[in-house]
Amino acid sequence: MNIIEYLTDIGFPPTTPDGPCGSLRGPCPLCGEGHDRLAVWENGGFYCRRCEVKGNFAKLLELTEGLSPTEARERVQTYRQKTVTHTQPEIDLMPNEILDRNKWRASVLDLIEETEEELAHSPEALDFLYQERGLNDSTIRQHRLGLVREYQRLWRSDFGLKPSYLRQDGKEVWKVAVSEGITIPHRLRPEGVISLTVRCWDAAYGRYRSLPGSRLEAMCIAGSGTEFEGVVAVVESPLCAMKLNQDTGVTVIALGGVHTTLGEEVVSTLESAEKIILIMDDDAAGFEAAESYQIAFPQAVSCPVPRGKDVTEAWQAGLDLKQYMRAAVSRADRVLSARRSDHKVTMEPIQSVMASQDDSAEDTASLIPAPVFVSSEPDTATLAAPVVTPAQLSGARGYRYITDPSEAKTAVLEMVQGNDLLAIDIETAPHPDYPDHAKAGLSPTLSRIRLVQLAGRCGDALLIDAFACSGELTDILDPLCTHKLVAHNAVFEMAHLTHVGMAVGIMECTMLMWNALKNETIRERSPGDPKSMALSLKSVLWRALSVEVSKALQKSDWSRPVLEPEQLQYAADDVLHLVRLHDVLLNRLRMDRSEAVYQRMRNCQPTIVSLQQGFPFDGEVHKQMIEEWRAEAGPLEKQVRSxxxxxxxxxxxxxxxxxxxANVPAESIAAWPTTSKGLLSTTEETLEANADLDVVAPLLRLRKLEKRISTYGEKMAAFVDPVTGRLMANFHLTGAVTGRMSSSQPGFQNMPRGDFRKIFTGGTGMVIAADFSQIELRVAAEMSKDRAMRQAFRDGVDIHQSTASRILGVDMAKVDEQSRQMAKVISFGTLYGQSGEGLRTYARDFGVEMTAVEARQFQKRFFAAYPQLRSWREDIRKGARRKESVHTKGGRVRTFKGKETSIFPKSLNTPVQGTAGEIQLRALTLVEQELSRFEDARIVNAVHDEIVVIAREEDADAVARLLQECMTRAFLEMFPDAPTMGLVECGVGENWAEAK
DNA sequence: TAAATATGCGCC
DNA sequence: AAACGGCGCATTTTTA
Known part of the structure; x- marks a missing residue:
């Protein structure tokens, strides 16, 4: 109990808020009247403006209860003990705000760690603390100051707060705003953090903002050293307190804003202090606060800084804080002794006290340690990309157009000798035999190289007319094979040069670089320019170098025998900036520590070149299949239409x-799921739920057939290469935000399973297909280091069977197929953040009925079985929420845009799927390298966790072993300690269907 | 009329 | 409040 509660108890409740130190006003028990004449402070001070009585809690008890001073002090002590046991939880818990204080504290601690890290990497913010606030590194670390770099909005419930509240304007608020600025945690030990305040950059939000749920209490910084023992300084702002404590070693209390309370620690510090130096701000509120403190604490003396509004301003103006403290203490001594002898004293201004003091010179020297910039940024010396002078950049760079083969040969040699890195670009024209093929001009077999452009860091571009030089082109370009080259979408250049017989190595690729930096995919539009694609050279040049190039002539007629000057300048523009773009992006990759992400893709480019040479294809069998589909679909359609x-x-x-x-009972319609536009959903799932309608079954079958015919029929066959007879698809290293590859035209990664895949053959050889078994669960097990899950893989048992036995609590041997299926469904869904309701509907497809509550029970058991997996997931979720990004093991960062909703499942999935994708990429690189030992062997497909290869029949077994070995190696490179038993499954057959 | 969105379904 | 991820493709429907 404190003085306020006491007054309330005896019928004089102080209820009106007043003043800057949390004082309240109410009726006075001494003069008995009025409603606001008695001012009370929580620390125990009171003052009645009518009877002019003032003092502390004990004094009040003396007067109201007729106690002696000793009795009154004892009574205060007993009250205070009650306070500890009784009011502590009341203060700690703010029922309207916080539902779970432990959750709140844990989340705030995470936030503190995050912002500390952010501050350590922000020179500007550190500079603010060094230069403007005079703090040193040790102080910054001691108080765990941090930085919020960007305004964030976080879910209230993630902090254990009430999920929402109704704002005055009627809007329901679900998130808390965290402003940009310095974060100041308070009282981290031993009770844990009680508040987090942000000193905002943007004054529009006020200077300080506190996280909802913070218990706003004055901050106490314990003193160090002996000089000011027994002295407590009181200031207003926490940053001032830190500065004062840092420079003088005095114990300092920072009051904070008007809503703070003093708290036990602060009160006892003040009570036991011999002298209290009040250094309030030089304004009206500060003056009043000083008054009230001098009433509540007899040993308190007001002693504002001589210049400036507060400690920091005074320090900025040149005040030596140690000297000032000495003067203040000496002044306080005199004031206090005067008070004790009840003499009236004239307050001397602090300046004159300081002036009269005989200070020794050595104490004033170097009070402020020089700032030390702690940084984990890489040594810039190792990053230095070749420097380009402005003169080189601004100098006019044109082109040299060569049609003569021998002249071209010399020019290429000169280029190679004069540049450590050369930019290359190729323009192609459709092959005259296949002008109408979908991939004419793109696929090497259906194209002719029209123009080859080369450029270095400076000087003109070299344009070689490939038509004019045809026949000697490979000879001319031969020096490039052993030279370092860069291109934008280098796979294209590599494929075409390879096709004309050149043994080109791996090129650098600025498109892959940009993807590694920004994680934009091949499909995305350019931010700010929806007309262009994000990874296009135009877009990347503009965003990385502010260079604008036109793409108007890209689709002009490159087949004509003589190229127009405009075309040539366009072609030159494409390469002229490429080397500089490479240098700039490489530097940024190194700064972002993303070089490995880039290299992983870069090294996989030869694999893509191989893949895009196509999969041997049995067109005859395909035609038969189409016939069969049509034959079945015809009558079925009649039936449905009837x-x-x-x-x-x-x-x-x-x-x-x-x-x-019109044909379903109303109650069924009511329960029928709808699409987002309110139409009845007609997915397979919902239709099957209404299978009592006779038309449903034939309709569904018809749909399957129509899908086959439209997507996997003649349209797909149009992508057969007329030259090789193989089915050719595109593969994209930058196809997915997770880092997986994608495939298109046609999508090779979504070919129907089963007999359909018989049309993909080994040509004259065999098909060997190998896949990673349970790669995502293995990755999850390794990334989370979950003991039970790793052990299951180490034992080589069936993971789903093992999970089922753990969830259901039965022996492994007794797990039936249905339970195993259930475990599988629970594993994947729950791992990626599926809700109980989601699991329920999903499980229904597997013939398992359960309620959402039961589904949640299963999920709980899943987490109980794999506890480390659970906490790892939590860490990811929290990290994603704060940083709005997640990352893979290989370093790819996926950032969630502000408008994106429901990032929770994505943030859980991306590290797993992405890391698995990175392992696959590495495996593809290794396989491509090793496969060169075998004649006619080639990678023909890559489906996320599967690699399909064709090889001669006599090599099939060796190639199968090779696949097994390369894929295992790739996995172990990512997770060296991981168990690999049963990791790779491999099959051989005449076609893809039989190789499974 | 062309581009963007919606829906459903093929795959891992 | 609300939630399993990543793709490509065909077709319909809406929008600019």
């Missing part, structure tokens, strides 16, 4: 919606 109407378009969502609404 029910649904001859004119119905079975692909139209509206017409299907209308049909079902």
């Amino acid at each position: 029910v649904m109407g001859d004119d119905i378009n079975l692909n139209s969502k509206h017409q299907l919606d209308a049909f079902f609404r």
Whole structure:
């Protein structure tokens, strides 16, 4: 109990907030009247403006209860003990704000660590603390100051706060705002953190903002050294307190804002102090606060800094804080002795006390340690990319167009000798035999090289007319094979040069560099310029170098025998900036520690070149298949139309919606899932749920066939290379935000399973298919270091069977197939953040009925079985929430844009899927290298965790071993301690279907 | 009329 | 409040 509660108890509750130190006003028990004449401070001080009585809690008890001074002091002690046991939880828990204080503390601690890290890497913010606040590194670390670099909005519930509250304007608020600025944690030990305050950069948010749920209490910084023992300084701002404590070693209390309370630690520090130096701000509020403190604490003496508003300003103006403290203490001594002898004293200004003091010179020297910049940034000396002078950049760079082969040969040699790194670009024209093929001009077999452009760091570009030099082109370009080259989308250049018989090595690629830096994919539009693609040379040049190039002529006629000057200048522009772009991006990659991400993709480029040479394809069998699909679909369509109407378009969502609404009972419609636009969903899943309708089964079958015909029929066959007869697809190293590859035209990664894959053959040889078994779960096990899951893999048991036995608590041997399926579903869903409801609906597809509550029970058991997996997941989730990004083991960073909703599942999935993708990339690189030992052997497909290779029949077994070995090696490079039993499964067959 | 969105489904 | 991820492709429907 404190003085306020006491007054309330005896019927004089002080309820009106007042003043800067948390004082309250209420009626006075001594003069008995009024409603606001008595001012009380939580620390125990009171003052009645009517009866002009003032003092502390004990004094009040003397007067109201008629106690002697000794009795009154004892009574205060007993009250205070009650305070400890009784009011502590009340203060600690803010029922309207915090539901779970432990959660709040844990999250705030995470936030503190995060912001500390941020501050350590922010020279500007450190500079602010060094230069403007005079703090040194040791102080910054001691108080665990941090930095919020960007304004953040975080879920309230993640802090254990009430998930939402109704703002005055009626809007429901779900998030807390964390402003940009310096974070100041308070009282980290032993009770844990009680508040986190941000000193905002943007004054529009006020100077200080506290995280909701903070218990705002004055901060106490314990003194060090002996000079000011027994002295306590009181200031307003925490940063002033830190500065004063740092420079003088005095114990300092920072009051904070008007809403702070003093807290036990502070009160006892003040009570036991011999002298209290009040250094309030030089304003009205500060003056009043000083008054009230002098009433509550007899040993307190007001002693504002002589210049400036507060300690920091005075220090900025040149005040030596140690000298000042000495003067203040000496002044306080005189004031206090005068008070004890009840003499009136005239307050001397602090300046004159300081002037009269005989200070020794050595004490004033170097009070402020020189700032030490601690940084984990890489040594810039090792990063130095070749420097380009402005003169070189601004100098006019044109082109030299060569049509004569021997002249070209000399020029290329000169280029190679004069440049350590050469930029290369190729323009192609459709091959005249196949002008209408979908990939004419793109695929090497369907194209002719029209122009080769080369450029160094400076000087003109070299344009070699490949038509004019045809026949000697490889000879001319031969010196490039052993030279370091850079291109944008270098796979294209590598593929075309390889196709004309050149043994080109791995090129540097600025497109892959940009992807490693920004994680933008091949499909994304350029931010700020929706017309261009994010990874296009135009977009990257603009964003990285502020260089603008036109792409208007990219699709001009490159087949004509004589190229126009405009075309030539366009072609030159494409290479002229490439070397500088490479240098700049490489530097940025190193600064971001993303070079490995880039290199992993770069080294995989030869694999892509191989992959894009196509998969041997049995066109005859394919045609038969299409016939069979049509044969089955025809009657089926008749049957469906006889029910649904001859004119119905079975692909139209509206017409299907209308049909079902008209033919299904109202109660079924009510329970029928809808799409986001309110139409009845007609997915396979929902239709099967209404399978009692006779038309459903044939409709679903028809849909399957239509899908086959439209996507996997003649349209797909159009991608067969007329020269080689192989089916050619595109592969993209930058196809997915997670770092997985993607494939298109046609998508090789979504070919229907089963007999369909018989059309993919080994040509004259065999097909060997190898896949990583349970790669994502293995990755999750390794990244989380979950003991139980790793052990299961080490034992080589079936992971889903093992999980089932753990979840259901039965022996491994007794796990039936259904339980195993369940475990599988629970594992993947739960791992990636599936809800209980989501699991319930998903499980229904597997014929397992459960309620959402039961589903959550399963998820709980899953986490109980794999506890480290659970905490690892939590860490990711928290990190994703704060930084709005997650990263893979290989270093790829995925950032969630502000507008993105529901990042939770993505943030859990990305590290796992992405790391698995990185292992696959490395495996593909190794396989491509090793496969060169075998004649006619080539990688023909790569499906996320599967690698498909063709090889001669006599080599098949050796190639299978090779695959096994390379894939295992790739996995171990990422996770050296990981168990590899059963990691790679491999099959051989005449075609892809049989190789499984 | 062309581009963007919506829906469903093929794969891992 | 709300939640399993990543893709590509065909077709319909809406929007600019």
